[in-house]
Amino acid sequence: MDKRERLIQKLRNIAVQTPTAILEVPEKVEGFGSIKYRPEPCSVCKKCIEACEVEALDIDFTVQLPAYLDATIPEGGFRSKNRETLISLLQTLKGEGDVQAISVPTGLAGYGSVVWFTEKCIACNKCVEACPEDCLDLEKQYDLPTIIGDVVTPPSISITEWEPFIICFVCWECSHAAADLAGLMHLHYPANIRTVRVPCSGAVEPIQIMTAMENGVDGVLVTGCLLSECHYGGDDPLAGNFMQQDFVHFWQSVFEEIGLGGRLHIDFASAAMGIRFTEIVTEFVERIKKIGPSPLRGKLEVES
Ligand code: SF4
Ligand code: SF4
Numbered sequence: 001m002d003k004r005e006r007l008i009q010k011l012r013n014i015a016v017q018t019p020t021a022i023l024e025v026p027e028k029v030e031g032f033g034s035i036k037y038r039p040e041p042c043s044v045c046k047k048c049i050e051a052c053e054v055e056a057l058d059i060d061f062t063v064q065l066p067a068y069l070d071a072t073i074p075e076g077g078f079r080s081k082n083r084e085t086l087i088s089l090l091q092t093l094k095g096e097g098d099v100q101a102i103s104v105p106t107g108l109a110g111y112g113s114v115v116w117f118t119e120k121c122i123a124c125n126k127c128v129e130a131c132p133e134d135c136l137d138l139e140k141q142y143d144l145p146t147i148i149g150d151v152v153t154p155p156s157i158s159i160t161e162w163e164p165f166i167i168c169f170v171c172w173e174c175s176h177a178a179a180d181l182a183g184l185m186h187l188h189y190p191a192n193i194r195t196v197r198v199p200c201s202g203a204v205e206p207i208q209i210m211t212a213m214e215n216g217v218d219g220v221l222v223t224g225c226l227l228s229e230c231h232y233g234g235d236d237p238l239a240g241n242f243m244q245q246d247f248v249h250f251w252q253s254v255f256e257e258i259g260l261g262g263r264l265h266i267d268f269a270s271a272a273m274g275i276r277f278t279e280i281v282t283e284f285v286e287r288i289k290k291i292g293p294s295p296l297r298g299k300l301e302v303e304s
Contacts, residue, residue: 003207004054008119008147010210016295017259018151024253025140026246028237033123034141035116039064040071040087041078041133044112051130056120061112062101069094079133118143142250144257151258154299164288167212168193168221168281171201171241173231174271175223181274189278190285193221200224200232201266202240206251213260216300219288222248222266223280229270241268262291 001009025032035057049057068087078084104111114135128136170176176197182189198204201224209220224241225231233239248266255264265287267280 004120004122007207007210010207010214011254011258012148014210014213014260014296015148015151015258016154016299017257019144019148019254019257021144021257023142023144023250023257025142026250027140028243028246029250031122032140032142032250033121033138034118034143035121035127036137036139037114037116038071038135039067039113041080041083042112042114042135043080043083043110043133044114045132047130047132048114048127048136051126053124053126054120054122056117056122057127058115058117059112060115061104063104063111064101064113065090065099066101069099118146142254144254148258153259154295155301156295157293157298157301159293159297162293164190164192164218164285164293165216166193166219166221166285166288167217168195168223169198169201169204169208170195171224172197172199174225174229175201175269175277177271178223178269178273178277181271182278183274185274187274187278189281192285192288193281200230200240201244201268202230202232204244206247209251209264213263213294213296216294216297218291218294219263219265219284221281221284222264223277224266224268226268226270226273259295262287263294 022034044059046059049059068090071087071091073084073087078087101113123138125138128138170179176195179195201222204222209222212220222244224244227241227245228235228239230236230239230241233242236242245266248264252261252264255261265284267284269277269280
């Protein structure tokens with residue numbers, strides 16, 4: 001199982017409600033998107049399939065006749081004039097009633113449709129670049145409902161005495177030092193967090209966040225250096241903490257959709273900000289206390 005498949009598997013494992021929304025992917029978040037395909041100008045040359053390194057495309061030997069009939073012929077026309085003439089003719093001849101996709105007779109070249117497997121696609125854009133007919137576009141959208149499918153809501157469990165259990169990723173350069181400073185200053189913050197030290201907040205992988213959730217933690221907190229002060233990029237918009245902020249915002253929208261809203265947060269503190277680190281942790285613990293125990297605890301109880 002490759003990394004993408006593992007991530008999707010974990011997403012399915014932690015989902016506690018069926019998602020309904022197709023999500024916008026922030027500009028800086030790479031690797032997630034949707035291929036939009038126009039079948040009308042497609043000559044089934046297979047160049048997109050050859051360009052795709054992860055086998056996220058295939059040919060389906062049916063003609064999407066409804067799309068032909070609904071097609072708007074571009075001002076400059078399609079590159080294939082034969083195809084354009086055929087579509088115009090079909091549109092002229094169309095009578096009343098439903099039109100279905102039709103199978104392509106064996107041996108008839110140039111007709112069929114490209115199918116796209118959202119769960120395999122890494123949004124590399126190579127198929128778009130390879131298509132000579134401009135049939136494909138990569139859009140910054142993530143089709144979560146297709147990826148997750150229907151979700152069986154786990155049973156709720158009654159917990160009489162509960163304290164949130166939270167994983168807090170701390171970057172080695174700043175937020176870990178801020179946590180240390182908080183200790184030296186004898187500042188008290190709730191003992192609900194377990195810190196995991198990482199070289200940079202940007203190094204926290206989504207799969208690590210999912211694994212924590214999968215194991216029943218009630219929330220995940222990612223902390224890093226102040227924005228514009230990342231030790232691996234400074235004020236570069238591609239610095240680790242800027243990138244992670246965009247990633248976390250994306251995963252927060254995913255968490256909302258799958259029933260884990262509010263359980264993921266990112267914040268920032270410099271090495272000298274022991275007080276701020278204490279506030280960040282305290283506020284997040286209070287938030288999780290209000291939301292309640294992870295619904296995945298019910299699922300884990302059934303599985304054990
Ligand atoms: S964007 Fe990349 S991974 Fe996705 S279908 Fe196209 S070539 Fe394949
Ligand atoms: S989508 Fe483009 S590259 Fe792919 S088969 Fe159709 S015409 Fe060829």
